Amino acid sequence: MTTLTAISGARRRADLMARALLIAGTAIAVVPLVLILFYLLKRGIGAWSFHFFTSDPTGRFFGDPGGIRSAILGTIEMVGLATAVAAPTGVGVALWLTEYGKASRFATLVRYFVDVLTGVPSIVFGLFIYITLVLTGVGGSFAGWKGSVALALLMLPIVTRSAEVVLELVPSSLREAGLALGAPRWQVIGRVVLPAALPGIVTGVLLSIARAAGETAPLIFTATIVKASTYDLGAPMNSLPAQIFSDVGQAQDRLVARAWGAALALVVLILLFTTLARLLARRSALR
Amino acid sequence: MESASIGATYGGRPALGRPPLARLPDRVLKWGLAALAAGVLVLIGFFFVRLYIEAKPAFDRFGYFGFTFTNNWDVQGNTFGALPLLVGTLITSAVALVIGVPVAIAAALYTTEFCPSRYRTVLASVIDLLAAVPSVVYGLWGFFVLIPKLRPAEQWFSDTFSFLPFVGGHVAGPSYFIAGLVLAIMIIPIVSAISREVISTVPTDHKEAALALGATRWEMIRMAVLPYSRAGITGAAMLGLGRAMGETIAATIVIGNAPVLGKSLFDQGYTLAAVIANEFGEAASDPLHRAALIAAGLILFTLTLIVNAVARGIIVRGPAREEGAASEAFGATG
Numbered sequence: 001m002t003t004l005t006a007i008s009g010a011r012r013r014a015d016l017m018a019r020a021l022l023i024a025g026t027a028i029a030v031v032p033l034v035l036i037l038f039y040l041l042k043r044g045i046g047a048w049s050f051h052f053f054t055s056d057p058t059g060r061f062f063g064d065p066g067g068i069r070s071a072i073l074g075t076i077e078m079v080g081l082a083t084a085v086a087a088p089t090g091v092g093v094a095l096w097l098t099e100y101g102k103a104s105r106f107a108t109l110v111r112y113f114v115d116v117l118t119g120v121p122s123i124v125f126g127l128f129i130y131i132t133l134v135l136t137g138v139g140g141s142f143a144g145w146k147g148s149v150a151l152a153l154l155m156l157p158i159v160t161r162s163a164e165v166v167l168e169l170v171p172s173s174l175r176e177a178g179l180a181l182g183a184p185r186w187q188v189i190g191r192v193v194l195p196a197a198l199p200g201i202v203t204g205v206l207l208s209i210a211r212a213a214g215e216t217a218p219l220i221f222t223a224t225i226v227k228a229s230t231y232d233l234g235a236p237m238n239s240l241p242a243q244i245f246s247d248v249g250q251a252q253d254r255l256v257a258r259a260w261g262a263a264l265a266l267v268v269l270i271l272l273f274t275t276l277a278r279l280l281a282r283r284s285a286l287r
Numbered sequence: 288m289e290s291a292s293i294g295a296t297y298g299g300r301p302a303l304g305r306p307p308l309a310r311l312p313d314r315v316l317k318w319g320l321a322a323l324a325a326g327v328l329v330l331i332g333f334f335f336v337r338l339y340i341e342a343k344p345a346f347d348r349f350g351y352f353g354f355t356f357t358n359n360w361d362v363q364g365n366t367f368g369a370l371p372l373l374v375g376t377l378i379t380s381a382v383a384l385v386i387g388v389p390v391a392i393a394a395a396l397y398t399t400e401f402c403p404s405r406y407r408t409v410l411a412s413v414i415d416l417l418a419a420v421p422s423v424v425y426g427l428w429g430f431f432v433l434i435p436k437l438r439p440a441e442q443w444f445s446d447t448f449s450f451l452p453f454v455g456g457h458v459a460g461p462s463y464f465i466a467g468l469v470l471a472i473m474i475i476p477i478v479s480a481i482s483r484e485v486i487s488t489v490p491t492d493h494k495e496a497a498l499a500l501g502a503t504r505w506e507m508i509r510m511a512v513l514p515y516s517r518a519g520i521t522g523a524a525m526l527g528l529g530r531a532m533g534e535t536i537a538a539t540i541v542i543g544n545a546p547v548l549g550k551s552l553f554d555q556g557y558t559l560a561a562v563i564a565n566e567f568g569e570a571a572s573d574p575l576h577r578a579a580l581i582a583a584g585l586i587l588f589t590l591t592l593i594v595n596a597v598a599r600g601i602i603v604r605g606p607a608r609e610e611g612a613a614s615e616a617f618g619a620t621g
Contacts, residue, residue, distance in 0.1 A: 012503070015503035015504055019401065022393045023397060025389065026393060026397040026398070028390045029479065030413060032475075033420075035432070040428075093323050095320055096321055096323060097324065100317055101321075106324075106325075109328065110324045113327055114327055116331065118595075119592070119595030121533025121535065121560060121587060122535065123535040123560050123587075124338075124584055124591075128338060131337050131338065131341050135341075160327075184309070210419060214421025214424070216422060217560070217564055220564065244427060245536055248540055260427065263424045266423075266424065267421070267424060274416075278412065
């Protein structure tokens with residue numbers, strides 16, 4: 001039995017075919033990304049100028065359409081506030097799940113519903129905030145902070161799930177060592193568990209920021225689309241995705257050019273956060 | 288856990304116990320965090336109830352069944368039947384699944400089984416990058432690049448294969464097909480990422496056993512990898528379906544926003560999510576119209592809840608590691 005039987009031609013061909021198909025599939029998956037980035041650069045970079053980033057949209061039908069300053073400002077303000085709400089809350093829920101809830105029935109239920117939340121379409125969050133905060137007229141009608149709340153709802157499950165995964169990875173021997181030294185739970189959590197999991201948690205938060213920055217649907221119902229820059233989170237607020245959405249709807253070349261420029265700016269912003277998250281994840285020993 | 292009582296006592300309390308005041312922060316933290324966790328549940332319940340209350344006028348007027356399954360969305364006539372929207376959502380997500388899922392699985396298989404390990408992470412993160420592109424940018428690209436470039440090919444296809452059902456006739460620019468195609472691109476990263484994680488949990492023993500028996504790579508995949516990861520991949524596809532159904536802005540831009548039942552794949556249509564985003568502005572002053580839009584949102588919410596619950600069920604039943612992987616990938620897209 002020392003001779004090896006050669007693989008038959010048919011089997012060899014099937015193998016080759018399958019390989020070719022898989023490579024083709026992978027190529028097809030990559031092509032849209034290349035195309036999108038290509039067109040973004042090609043049409044977007046032309047719109048960029050100093051004026052583009054430092055002026056508000058004018059809304060004038062002729063002449064200078066203005067830039068995207070208010071949109072960038074609005075996105076940063078609203079996503080910033082949303083992060084300030086969603087990050088601590090999400091990490092808090094994750095902490096309860098890993099440190100207290102563990103495998104209890106209630107914790108399983110919470111975990112399940114956090115997963116359900118990740119699957120809720122972002123427009124439903126927008127509708128919900130519209131119904132509860134805008135229609136009821138809490139603090140005026142449309143407002144930046146209401147947009148933030150919608151974004152925070154969207155970020156919450158992302159932060160919770162990623163934080164829970166990292167917190168699970170903190171070795172229980174570390175917790176036991178802290179407790180054995182007589183430290184109370186809250187100190188163990190604050191001084192041992194959280195610091196150990198921090199890089200991973202930050203990665204999750206950054207990814208949720210990247211996600212929230214690109215969301216349009218929750219914002220058009222809550223913060224709407226305006227032109228002027230504002231630092232007042234209680235007033236209607238512009239945002240990059242909303243600005244792009246409104247410009248796409250106008251059949252004017254100047255506005256479409258602005259949409260491409262804004263889209264490029266938005267993608268660059270999101271890639272920045274994603275890359276940062278990746279780098280941090282690589283640094284983190286826990287992941 | 289807070290104070291392990293050891294035999295000796297001192298002044299009425301265990302010698303090693305903490306004074307009551309020192310134990311307070313622990314209690315506060317424990318119950319505070321528990322309240323946060325419970326808050327998530329309350330939130331979802333509140334969500335559903337509020338949406339339902341606001342949608343009720345539309346349901347009262349047209350009936351639950353009547354609203355959902357009547358083919359008549361007429362804003363001027365103040366009559367609302369969501370069938371064209373529901374059908375649009377189902378058709379575009381079906382197109383997205385048919386195109387997107389095979390591509391995503393192929394990419395996942397290639398990345399995990401064939402790609403040289405040196406390039407594996409690079410290839411994986413390139414495909415994940417698709418998730419970093421925002422919905423509105425997909426819409427912009429789809430509208431100004433994909434629609435004009437694909438139109439001749441679509442028209443040719445429509446003319447040549449007009450004997451097929453739902454094919455033929457004039458090709459509209461924005462259409463069910465274009466929307467489905469854009470959604471397919473958008474679900475590739477999530478389906479691929481979860482499939483990749485699921486496939487990487489296949490025990491090396493199984494794969495080596497197949498190879499040792501003389502299987503070719505493809506036979507090994509067919510006999511060892513796919514059977515083991517079938518549940519997980521199905522779950523991944525379902526999650527992709529949930530995504531596709533709820534996707535709003537990209538679909539709004541490229542579907543044409545015509546509230547009718549298109550006769551072919553290349554006709555303009557509407558989806559549940561798109562109608563909300565689009566008609567919302569004009570509906571602010573008309574309570575019935577607004578209720579109808581919220582009712583459309585409620586239908587969408589219910590649909591995605593069911594799909595996601597089923598997907599979760601399928602994935603969780605697989606090996607334990609898959610769940611973590613799935614939820615990670617869950618969050619990493621947008």
